[in-house]
């Protein structure tokens with residue numbers, strides 16, 4: 293038992309830096325996960341509070357090397373270190389360690405907590421207790437589940453406002469200040485943060501109004517997320533909510549008022565996401581909509597989280613097609629990173645997220661897409677001129693007919709060459725070398741996955757080429773074209 297305890301303490305210490313790095317680099321986002329808390333919950337079974345505390349302790353240990361060392365040797369436990377790090381600064385570090393380990397006695401976390409609570413930060417263990425106002429006091433709240441989830445919602449709103457996770461004291465302070473300051477200030481604060489974005493209908497180029505600099509370009513994914521569930525303002529028209537309010541309520545009710553991603557508890561800033569984007573012909577049917585928190589919404593448009601319809605239900609996958617919530621090692625994360633870069637490259641090349649989802653889908657099994665390829669009339673983003681407007685696109689019915697006619701056309705050499713060139717371009721934008729792309733296309737066109745007697749569609753050919761492997765590319769450093 294003693295040996296195991298020592299090993300566990302060493303493991304706890306070994307975890308400190310990787311945990312901080314995971315939080316700082318947000319590597320968990322590559323797996324589609326919404327937060328470091330969710331990562332901690334799935335990997336270690338920690339509650340949100342424990343993950344927050346582990347992170348606080350990890351950053352405290354950077355300036356308390358002796359405590360860290362004694363912990364690594366198994367002389368201190370996690371709970372003791374967690375409490376000591378609330379009071380100890382480098383100046384009193386050794387005194388607190390000596391106090392906690394006097395005469396070889398192993399104090400419990402609770403014992404240490406009782407003493408630590410009565411001291412302010414930077415005090416010595418021998419100091420007289422701090423006045424009550426400066427002591428730490430544990431307050432336990434008991435309430436119904438519905439109020440508890442509202443409390444969690446308030447915490448997540450506070451975290452979004454501050455840009456970092458919020459501890460109990462900060463949360464309480466914000467609530468008390470807002471309450472005591474009166475309704476006037478409270479109302480002003482609670483109005484949602486609004487940013488006016490200008491998004492090109494045709495290519496998705498997005499600009500934000502910035503006081504000093506005029507229009508500045510923003511990440512196109514930000515524009516897509518905004519367009520997906522936004523009040524769209526057009527010159528000369530009244531503001532119209534994209535999703536009718538009744539539909540919005542129905543979606544939120546179906547998804548239990550929170551983000552629909554399994555395991556995600558975010559109930560604040562929930563957007564209504566269109567699985568097939570409106571610009572690609574997706575409508576406001578319940579089956580095409582999903583409630584997503586802002587983090588998962590962003591992940592969905594980056595291809596880090598894939599939302600699919602499956603037997604009348606929603607299915608969530610990581611970029612590489614594994615079920616959402618699966619966590620493997622570094623190679624696993626790299627595969628997700630590579631897959632989402634492929635997604636962004638294909639979206640940049642075709643202008644269609646649905647096309648990218650279909651082409652990169654690793655295995656059959658989800659509901660077939662009934663409508664014809666809606667991307668026939670969409671220009672690649674890079675070719676879009678500034679003046680492009682939605683009405684330059686052919687009406688949807690015509691595009692549909694054109695696409696259907698394409699699919700029924702017999703294989704012709706000229707058409708096949710053009711298609712081949714286009715798919716080769718997509719493959720190279722995904723990081724394949726020209727030679728590899730040609731090799732994959734040769735294999736795909738010679739293989740039996742494509743049906744004989746009719747020209748394959750673009751999505752079929754790209755899928756077949758990607759399955760013709762083995763040339764694999766790892767994630768490129770520079771990111772995809774779309775990000776530049």
Ligand SMILES: [Zn+2]
Nearest residue numbers: 517520565566
């Ligand atoms: Zn969306």
Ligand SMILES: [Zn+2]
Nearest residue numbers: 551556585588
């Ligand atoms: Zn979420």
